[in-house]
Amino acid sequence: MAISQPASDHRRAFDLDLPQRLVGILDTASARHGRAVLLLVAVALISFLPGFFSLSPIDRDEARFAQATKQMLESGNYVDIRFHTQVRYKKPIGIYWLQAATVKAGEAVIGPSARTSIWLYRLPSLVAAIGAVLLTYWTALVFLSRRGALFASLMMAGCVLLGVEARLAKTDAVLLFTILACFGALARAYIRPPGARLRDWTLAFIFWTGLAAGILVKGPVAPLFIGPAIAALAIADRSGAFLRPLKPLPGLLWCLLLVLPWFVAIYLVTNGAFYQLAVGVDMMGKVAEGAEGHWGPPGSYFLAAWGTFWPSIVVAALAAPYVWRNRRGQAERFLLCWLVPSWVVFEIAVTKLPHYVLPVYPALAILSALVVERGGLAAVGSRLAGVVWFWPGFGIVVSLALGAAYLYFGSGFGLAVWPLLLLGVTLLWWAARAYSRVGIEGAFLTALAGAMVLYLAVWQTMLPQMRALWISERLAAVVKQQGCPAANVASFPYQEPSLVFLVGTQIQYGLPKEAAALLKKGGCALAFIDERFTPVFERHAxxxxxxxxxxxxxxxxxxxxxxxxSITVFRSDEAAP
Incomplete structure (x- = not known):
């Protein structure tokens, strides 16, 4: 006679089934590098692709970068950088060249519409974000087994902040890729892995080429991460001998050879104005004061990391005590010298933006995986272990907040949204429950699965349908419907960068008086006037x-x-000249 198992045993078996299956996938994928890479690319694509094609241009940075690239394509000037009627002397040329190349390739396939297809401008960020996940794996192999390196890379693939940057046509995902290339080479120079295949000149080429690319993408920011790490390692070791494999003198010359041509050209073209604005105003302004209102006190990045490095931050929090106790180890020393100095610099700087510390997150992921691989979480106390409930806690708060925003800004109830949110939160709850029985690997992988479901819900089904947010896209649709040229369109006071990108570079930004004068010229002409200024426009008309x-x-x-x-679109009834 069969004896039935208690319901609690069935529930426990059900709780353990998914985490154990996910750990099995981790084991299988880590058997070979090729399998590990395939898994990482698959997880990165699932995390990064939702919303990539469907989201309208995001104001303001993304739209400014994309529009500046579009104006390069329109003018054929690939040295100077301009946005609408103004110069844009904030960042170097690298990202604009990458975006221009992808749009040019897109034009060959889909035609002229490529220039207003924002996803083409986002492609360098997407490719760089996937590359950053793979470079995390490559760098982690210096310190960890293949399995541990895969775990660290999955932490980056699921990271909220990297997912955001993968979807934006701006610099930060590409910058992360270049900095990771440098740290991967530096790690191999500092800790020569047994049976290392890369020769010194190869390491030097990767390091200095990565540094040059980082400088062309974001100026002194790349050295700002790499320089303090090297200085901290030299101080800790009382020696800089670890730099010898990187061939500092010929490497520096190679770096200068790559970056100087454009920096000299932009100086000549702008008569030095680029450096006055990029360094004197943009960079120094961010250090001395909260540029563009982005101010924050010291400690802001520590608090922000609980959201921007989620769900991986839970593993990092659990690993922190072990890392501190073993901070003198060679691997820990390298990773802490990568993480701490740059973090401190950005905490001190007055301007605070979440993406500034993204290049140190791979160090945090590798440190956490190092602790997991060494079994360092075995001594975690019950109080600290409770941090795993941050997985469902954060997921519930975000789901409720975005669900309310979706109902308010969305164009309908959206039946597909709510089951996805519920599934994502359920998986996160499942992960927290399973931690004490399956360990951190199975619990984290379950949380990662839940996070990816939430990313699908938020990026693919919620944000694109919040029509109230995408004003530029809807105004551009009116322009297309009316068939008016961009030069005959005026807008006030709504003048977001995305409107220039979607309507056209020749759109006119001016006062209501100037908008009325434009319509008076006759022909197909439009004016976008906010309801607060409609009486002023009507008076001038x-x-x-x-x-x-x-x-x-x-x-x-x-x-x-x-x-x-509320913006009213007025059309001229005057006869064409």
Whole structure:
């Protein structure tokens, strides 16, 4: 006679089944480098692709970068950097060249529409983000087994901040890729792995080429991460001999050979104005004061990491005591010298933006995986172990907040959204419950699965459908419907960079008086006027004797200004000249 198992035993077996299966996938993938790489690429794509094609251009940085690249393509000038009618002397040329190359390739396939297809401008970020996950694996192999390196890389693949940057046409994912190439080479110079295959000149080439690429992408930011790490290692070791494999003198000359041509060219083209604005205003302003309102006290990045490095931050928190106790170990010393000095510098700097510390997150991931591989979490106390409930806690808070925003800004109830949110939170809850029985690997992999479900819900099904947020996209659709050229379109006071990108470089930004004068010229001409300034526009239109009518009203929410808005589109009834 069969004896039935208690319901609690069935529930326990069910709780353990998924985490153990995921650990089995980790074991299988780590058997060979090829399998590990395939798994990492697959997880990265699942994490990064939702919303990549469907999200409208994000104001303001992404739209400014994309529009500046578009103007390079329009003008054929690949040295100077301009946005609309202004110069854009903030960052070097690297990201614009990468974006221009992808858009050029896109034009050959899909035609002229490539120039307003934001996903083409995002491709360098996506490729760099996937590359950063793979470079984390390559770097971690210096300190960890193949299995441990795979675990560290999965921590980066699921990281919230890297997922955000993978979807934005800006510098930070590409910068991370270049800095990781440098640290991967530096790690191999500092800790020569047994049976190392790369020769010194290969390491030197990777290091200095990566540094040059980082400088071309974001100026002195790449050296700002690498320099303090090297200095800290030299102080800790009382020697800089570990730099010899990197061939400092010929390597520096190679780096200068790569970066100087454009830096000299931009100096000549702008008569030094680029350096005055990029260094004197942009960079020094961020150090001395909270540029563009992005101020934060010391400790801001520590608090932000609980959201930006989620869900991996839980593993890092559990690993922290072990890392501190073993901080004098060679591997720990290298990774802490990578992590701590740059983190401290950015905590001291007045301007705070979450993505500034992204290049130290791989060090945090590798340190955490190092502790896991050594069994360092065995002594974690019950109080600290409770941090695993941050997985479902954070997921629930984000789901409730975004669910409310979706109902408020969205264009419908969206039946597909809610099951995905529920599934994601359930997996996160499952991960926290399973931790005490399956250990951190199975628990984290379950949390990662839950996070990826939430990413699908948020990026693919929620944000693109929040129509109230995408005002520029809806205004551009009106322009396309009316068939007016960008030079005959005026907007006030809504002047977001995404509007320039989607409508056209020739769009006119001016006062209501100037918008009325543009419509008075006749022909197919449009004016976008916020309801607060409609009376002013109508008064000037009356003084001019302008004939016009309203063709649409676009109501929405300006997420940069943080307020609701309603914009009326007026069309001229004047005869064409």
């Amino acid at each position: 009356g003084l001019l004797g302008l004939k016009y009518h309203a063709v649409a009203t676009i109501s929405g929410f300006t997420y940069n200004g943080g307020r609701p808005t």
